[in-house]
Every structure is written in C-alpha cells, then in structure tokens.
Amino acid sequence: MIMEDGARKIMQQSDQLAVFSSMQGGLTRAYLTPEHAQAHQQLGSWMEQAELETWQDSVGNQWGRKVSANPTLATLIIGSHSDTVANAGKYDGNLGVLLGIEALSALAEVALPFHVDVVAFADEEGTRFNTTLIGSSSVAGCFQPEWLNVKDKNNLTMAEALVNFGLPANLAGSDARKPQDTLAYLEVHIEQGPVLEEQDLAVGVVTGIAGAKRYQLTLSGMAGHAGTVPIDMRQDALCGAAEMILAIEIFAQQHDVVATVGKCDVSPGAVNVIPGEVLFTLDIRSLRQATLESCSVALLKQLEVIAQRRNLQMQSQQLYQAQAVPCAEKLQTLWGSVVEKKTGQAAFYLASGAGHDAMVMTQITDIGMLFVRCEKGISHHPREQVLQDDVGIALDCLIGMINKMAGEYTN
Ligand SMILES: [Zn+2]
Structure with a gap:
C-alpha cells in the first residue's frame, strides 16, 4: 500500500515538476534559468516534507539530507538530474530524484548508520552550455574552471549566468565531496532504451556506462x-x-x-x-x-x-x-538480491548506452544504478512514459537497497 501511494505521488509530482519549463506546451528546463530555480524550490519543499535538511550548493544543485543520529559510516548519496533536453519527457532524471525523496520519506522513522543525501543535479544534459554533467562534476571535484568562460547561445558566460542566478562564480565547484566522506552513490533512472520492455521487466540492474x-x-x-x-x-x-x-x-x-x-x-x-x-x-x-x-x-x-x-x-x-565506467560489483550484487526479493524474478543485468551523473560520481565513490522500464525505450521526447506500477517496484527496490546497505556495510 505504501508503494502504491508512493508511486501515485511520484507520478503526480512528475507532472507538477514538468510545469517549470521555458517552453509553451512542452518541457525544456536548462541550467541556471528561472525554471531551474522554480523546480529546485519545489523539490526543496518536497524534501522538507520528507523531513530532510535542505540546501543549495555552489553550482545550484539541490540537496536534502536524512540525518543519522549516530552515523558510524560515511554518507550515502542518492540522486539524478533535474534539468532536461529541449522538448523533453517528464521522467528522465527527475524520476530518480523523486524516487530518492520518496524513499527517504518512507524511511523517516528508520534509524540508519549513515546520513543519506538525495541530490537533484542542476545540469546533466548540457542543454545550455553544451558542457554536460556540471552538477555532478562539481560534487565529484572535477568542475573545470574554464567552463566559467563557456557561452550560451545568447553570448552569456556560465560565470555571468551563475551570478545572475545568485551564486558567486568564484566558488563554483568549491564544495566537492571527499571520497572518505562518501559511502556510495545510487541512481535510479529510466532505461532510455527498449531492452527492459523487450524482456517484460519493470527494472534492471546496470552493469556499467558507455564512454x-x-x-x-x-x-x-x-x-x-x-x-x-x-x-x-x-x-x-x-x-x-x-x-x-x-x-x-x-x-x-x-x-x-x-x-x-x-x-x-x-x-x-x-x-x-x-x-x-x-x-x-x-x-x-x-x-x-x-x-x-x-x-x-x-x-x-x-x-x-x-x-x-x-x-x-x-x-x-x-x-x-x-570514460566508460563499470558499476561497483558489490552494489550490482546488492541491487540484484533486492530486485529478486521484491519482484520474485531473477534480476536482469544490462549496460547503459547513455551517460549519467553516476559516471562522474565514480571519481569519488562506488556507483550503483537501477534502470526502470520506459515505454518503447523512448526518451528525450515528450512521449517519454513510465508505468506507475514500475515506479512502485523501483521505489520498493530503492527502499530495500538503502536498508540492505545499512546491514551489509556495518557487518
Ligand atoms: Zn538522464
């Protein structure tokens, strides 16, 4: 019942987030725009409703933390991106952020041996500056200062756009996470390909990401x-x-x-x-x-x-x-066992042809990804669609994964 309610809520929130767009009758949300600010304000308020501590970082990523009263392990980060391509679908990136918030909401009363951070990366797609993964690069300590000089189509530099957004450009990338403070990075994302649908499966465990x-x-x-x-x-x-x-x-x-x-x-x-x-x-x-x-x-x-x-x-x-990057073996195994337990079916493993924030996060920590089936594999398109039941299964798996990690990593 919790998963059904959670999945319904996430589907509604996906619709609500899609309103923050620069495009009439469609969804386009680029980095450091008014729509970025509005979407992150909305995500921040949902994070607060989930009893998370919230903040915005130096490049405009939105964070929420489920604080552990007694953290004996480094922080677990769960995330995905909130920006979109031009004329996008509602679920690419955003679904992973919403699943993270909802999973932590469901675990509000559960004591964990680590803080869990959920992050909405402000730029993954590179729609505005042709430079992708700005949000996660900053967190992973690989923000390149020369990016500040890259211009958008209106000849505005990223430095100027940061300042207009209310962020000091000289601090961009200054608040990177350290490997020793990070337990792992988990990301749930739509598959953006037709394989899971072909296999008639709701979710699949990701083995690695193409370079x-x-x-x-x-x-x-x-x-x-x-x-x-x-x-x-x-x-x-x-x-x-x-x-x-x-x-x-x-x-x-x-x-x-x-x-x-x-x-x-x-x-x-x-x-x-x-x-x-x-x-x-x-x-x-x-x-x-x-x-x-x-x-x-x-x-x-x-x-x-x-x-x-x-x-x-x-x-x-x-x-x-x-770089082509593998997902951590240990996290693949844990995802696999959680998927088997929650779905009653053998876990299916697949590689990602699309880039994701996880491939940058691998610079500082182990990464583990779960894919959710999307209709006909369509993405980067307004017809991008997921099933509410699949979202429920993904939510169940993510909650199971957080619990599983709390057990596995303390032993
Ligand atoms: Zn994406």
Whole structure:
C-alpha cells in the first residue's frame, strides 16, 4: 500500500515538476534559468516534507539530507538530474530524484548508520552550455574552471549566468565531496532504451556506462553570391558538413560505436548566400574505452581529409569526454538480491548506452544504478512514459537497497 501511494505521488509530482519549463506546451528546463530555480524550490519543499535538511550548493544543485543520529559510516548519496533536453519527457532524471525523496520519506522513522543525501543535479544534459554533467562534476571535484568562460547561445558566460542566478562564480565547484566522506552513490533512472520492455521487466540492474566524447567542429570556407560564383569555384562549408555527417554515419555502422551530429549552425544563413561557415557537434560513444579512443582519432582524421579535399578549414574542439565506467560489483550484487526479493524474478543485468551523473560520481565513490522500464525505450521526447506500477517496484527496490546497505556495510 505504501508503494502504491508512493508511486501515485511520484507520478503526480512528475507532472507538477514538468510545469517549470521555458517552453509553451512542452518541457525544456536548462541550467541556471528561472525554471531551474522554480523546480529546485519545489523539490526543496518536497524534501522538507520528507523531513530532510535542505540546501543549495555552489553550482545550484539541490540537496536534502536524512540525518543519522549516530552515523558510524560515511554518507550515502542518492540522486539524478533535474534539468532536461529541449522538448523533453517528464521522467528522465527527475524520476530518480523523486524516487530518492520518496524513499527517504518512507524511511523517516528508520534509524540508519549513515546520513543519506538525495541530490537533484542542476545540469546533466548540457542543454545550455553544451558542457554536460556540471552538477555532478562539481560534487565529484572535477568542475573545470574554464567552463566559467563557456557561452550560451545568447553570448552569456556560465560565470555571468551563475551570478545572475545568485551564486558567486568564484566558488563554483568549491564544495566537492571527499571520497572518505562518501559511502556510495545510487541512481535510479529510466532505461532510455527498449531492452527492459523487450524482456517484460519493470527494472534492471546496470552493469556499467558507455564512454562518450563530444566535439564541436568549425568548418570555414568562403561565403559568396549564390548566383555569381560557379559551383566548382566554391568553398561551401555546408556541403562539406553534409559529406562529413554522412561519413560519420557510415563510420559508426562499420565500427563498434554510435555517433551523432545533433546540432548544426550555418552562417551567414541566408537563402542567396553560399554558406561560409558551419559549426556542428559530434557525439561518439562506446562501451569499450579503447574502441572509443581509437575510433575518435580515426573519425576526426577522416573528416580532416574531406575538409582538405574541399579546400575548407576544419577546427575541432573537444567539449567533453567521459570514460566508460563499470558499476561497483558489490552494489550490482546488492541491487540484484533486492530486485529478486521484491519482484520474485531473477534480476536482469544490462549496460547503459547513455551517460549519467553516476559516471562522474565514480571519481569519488562506488556507483550503483537501477534502470526502470520506459515505454518503447523512448526518451528525450515528450512521449517519454513510465508505468506507475514500475515506479512502485523501483521505489520498493530503492527502499530495500538503502536498508540492505545499512546491514551489509556495518557487518
Ligand atoms: Zn538522464
């Protein structure tokens, strides 16, 4: 009954949180925006209702703590992100935060041998600055000061955006957690893929997260009159980009990677002007770190050859990289036993092709993740959907996991 009520509450809260959006009729919530502030205020008040101590940290992450009267172990952190991609679904990230709060609410009367912190990371998706995982990077001690100079599409730097949000830019990343103070990091997240649905399972234990690299490529040619410059005398940056984008698709099909060009800006961007400059992004991922490394180098070389043949200048800037990371064996085993107990079925194990805050948190502590089935594997889309019953099972498992860790880690 508690799980049913909890699951219903989480579904309602997901709807309520989705209102904090910069987009009419849809959900877009980027870092350091008024919507970020509103969503975190709402999460903070739900955290307080769950009897948690609340605070905001140096980069705008929202925290709530279930204080242990007698902590004999380091702090357990449970979290996920509250920011979204453009025109997003309601459950990516946010579901994990709400499950954390509700689990601690259910455990309000239970004495634990550790503090439990639930955190809503303010930026995971990188929607605003193209730099992802800002929130968890700060907590894990790997906030890069040069990020402060990165600009959004309105030419506002992250430093300026932090100040406008009410946070001193010089303190960003200054309140990182220490490994010795952290017991583990747990994250529950929608699968964002079709595997659990295919297996007819509500939840699955995550074995690890694929590594990823992101680049910004700038292709410079020569703008000119669309009527007067003959085709064979042009340095059309967009034609170069088009050839490159298709080459990237073919490369990914031939190697053990996925690769995506998700953003493309054309300048000057007029109907009667030959494109002089194109800026586009490249995202490349693999579960094997060595494959990711060798394929990134090979692919960029291939793009360089295309640029030279077309007499274009190519500049590549790596925006971001994340190592392929395994989830801790011990936490996989504990999740597995909890899932078996709560569902009466053998636990199912799967890898994550998407990046998550957990892969940064691995810098300071063991990570353990649980995936929740989502309809048709659809995510980063308004049609993202989860079943209330699955949310109840995930909640039951998370509560079971916290209790299990209290027992396992004190022995
Ligand atoms: Zn996510």
